[in-house]
Amino acid sequence: MQTQIEPVNGPKIDNRKSSRKAPAPKRKRWKRRVTQVFAGALLIILGAGGWFYLTPSGSDIRYMMADTLITSQHRYMAKYLIGQSELDKRVADYANEFDQMGQVKDNHNVNLAAHPDSAVKVEPISTSRFKGFIMYVHDPKMLRVITTNTVGSGETVLSMVQRTGAIAGVNGGAFDDPNWSGNGFKPAGIVMSGGKLLYKGNGMKAKVNVVGIDRDGLMVAGRYTPAQLLDMGVSDAVTFQPKFIVNGKGLIKSEADGWGIAPRTVMAQQKDGTIMFVVIDGRQPGYSVGATLYDVQKILLKKGAVTAANLDGGSSTVLVKDNAVVNKPSSKYGMRYLPTAFLVFDHPERVNAGNIWSGIDMEHFDSSQKRPANKPST
Template sequence: MSDTIHTLSRTRTRKKAARRRPLRWVKRFFLVSTLCFTTLAFLGLLFLFGTKTGVELREWAAGTLLTTQHDYWAPYTFLPEEKLQALKQQITNPEVINSVPESEPDPQTDVIYGPLPVPMPEPEKPRELIEIEDIYVSKGSYFFRGKIMYISDPNRVHLLVTNRKDRGDLLDEFAKKTNALGIVNASGFHDPDGYGKGATAYGVVIKDGKILQGYNPRSGETALGITYDGKLVTGSYSAEQLVKMGVRDAMSFRPQLIVNGKNLFADKPAKSWGIQPRTAIGQKEDGTIVFAVIDGRQPSHSIGASMNDMAELLEQRGVVTAMAMDGGSSSMMLYNGEAITSTSSPYHRGRYLPNAWAVMPESAE
């Protein structure tokens, strides 16, 4: 009888121990997980604050945040205040150079009937109106993909402007309305927390020689326009000055990338503008207009590019004048009505936009 009681007692003890065992493993799992997380967090902080690479990563992050609607997060990169202010200064007050040489008449005082036409060398063979180049660049710590569109006839390039009051147009809507062959986004617009509807552009807007918007509600914007002679001009010009210079279409954004062959980012820190999806417009010496769109914010596809990357990319391809357009989730390129870049917008058709640069099917006289 006694042996039976001891056996039953040992059996109950084993069952209780078995019941406790899963709980013990759960406790151990959480303890080990907490220790691992704490260790990784400590090593991460040590890397970010104790190494040169970590400091550079925080500078990249701050520059990227300062060029978005979430710039209020930039102080949480914990950069020294003087370094943060230096980044802000480079973004809010970029270097601006007027592309019209000083030797030409002053548009403020002289009557100007339009700039001299761009010398156009006689091509050896007929050129295609539009050519597309695929872009892939690896910088080691990041990489980016995109497209460059070359337009051989600058007179085919026009600014399209939305006629809606409640919102802007999607790029494919612009293209459908006008039969545009190629199209990219242009001006920036008020965009609180990414919910802006793109009805009104920031800065100057000129369409077919008419001033649609002459005020500049956002400081630091720089004009980019194309004249009736097909020449791209950029600088700190008013709408009235641009019209007097013979500009047909114009809009505003920033920063300038290349002016009169000078790369304005050649000696500037890349971190100041961060890494983002980018759009830029430029012109080569022979008059070819260049649209460039770089995808971003898509780790498996393309991280994005710095302003230095954009200036270098265009300079390598012979561009002598170029300026950045609105970037981020607005950056997108369509060819024959189809998207050929990958937007970072949650909506696959991109953002509502106030205007866009487009290649028209027929040259406007």
């Protein structure tokens, strides 16, 4: 009798080759994914670069960024956005445009008898992009330009306010500032205080853009010679630009012409004679990045400004009231040391700024020389 062997249960063996490919090694899969990510990122970068440099909307943002750099200590970096020749042309175009704006005729439609009282009030302003303050000085005759009292160095606005017993103050005019680290002693253009011409950097016949006030309290802004300012009865003035509201109309046409985003200090006058100082903080992401002059123009037109002009801004921007700094200056070193400031006094007729530059050869003064040891660089 034959014994039958039962088949053993188990998996069937199929000697045919599988139609599916074996999975790629992990290293190859990783390299493929990296290549895909890199290629995608490259396409995004190329697309963004094309938009940034070749489209109108991209160019608007690119030039806005360049203008922002032009108003800062990193002006040279704007060439990487628009090229050196375009940078030089843009700076020259702004200077020419500001000169033209300074020559627009002002009809001075202001009723100086209408100011209500001698109050000095501060109002906060805030948007999604910037924060700042408006200081209202209802009696324009309360203003005086005050200068540093230290030979060879500027002075902070807080120090000027405390030293003179002023109610309040903001930073004033332009000054010689090599490499944005100058000592703040040498003004640019002119300085007038209490009806006296304290400084005339380019002589009596050279026209400069000024911001100030006459002996009756009328705001004066535009392009004048020192001789003309004296003939006009201007009392207090410094050099800066541009004048951008004249006869209640804004001269800045759009955001693109707003001279970049930066901290700002602006002086303006309402129809009743009230002086407004707008102080905008900037260069502080998460708090306030700054404003264009077009931004400030819109604010001031809503507030009824009939005249407005730009003062020194950037890290110089500061508002002091009641012996305290109200805003947040952008410099990590704090307030800058400046040659001039607009201060507010209860009795301005008693104020004598003196002339710190008298007898000094300012033509050959070196603004890059070091300050006293207790004064940090800006």
